[in-house]
Amino acid sequence: MRVVVQRSKESSVIIDGKANGKIDKGFVLLVGFTFGDTKEIVDKMINKIINLRIFSDSDDKLNLSLKDINGEILSISQFTLYAKLNGRRPSFTKALNYGEAKDLYDYFNEELRNLDINVETGVFGSDMTVNITNDGPVTIIIDSESDF
Secondary structure (H helix, E strand, O other): OEEEEEEEEEEEEEEOOEEEEEEOOEEEEEEEOEOOOOHHHHHHHHHHHHOOOOEEOOOOOEEEOOOOOOOEEEEEEOHHHHOEEOOOOEEOOOEOOHHHHHHHHHHHHHHHHOOOOOEEEOOOOOOOEEEEEEEEEEEEEEEHHHHO
């Protein structure tokens, strides 16, 4: 599982010209799955994300987590995080198949909601326009293969 975490002042996702999800302060998560990913890996990723201390405290130090600031999440499925380049055209053979990835993505978002976090999403597999106001900018990549 691979997640790109972007600290955001405000963000939204547009599908077919209509806003599907919108958040204020929080995280935009670009979420991808690969073969071997499980609910246990998703649970570890959730723990890592919600406790990631990348919001400024009163001393302007990155000391606060999403939970500390009552932040929101805009979660976007992103199979292209598993692109492999063998030249100029990417291959996506490392991305998990649609059905299994969708199940894990739905589980990921539901478990975040169960932690009383407002989670907005795009639509899995849709063509989306994602508008991100990256705060900082701060962007962190978390990869289950290397980070836990």
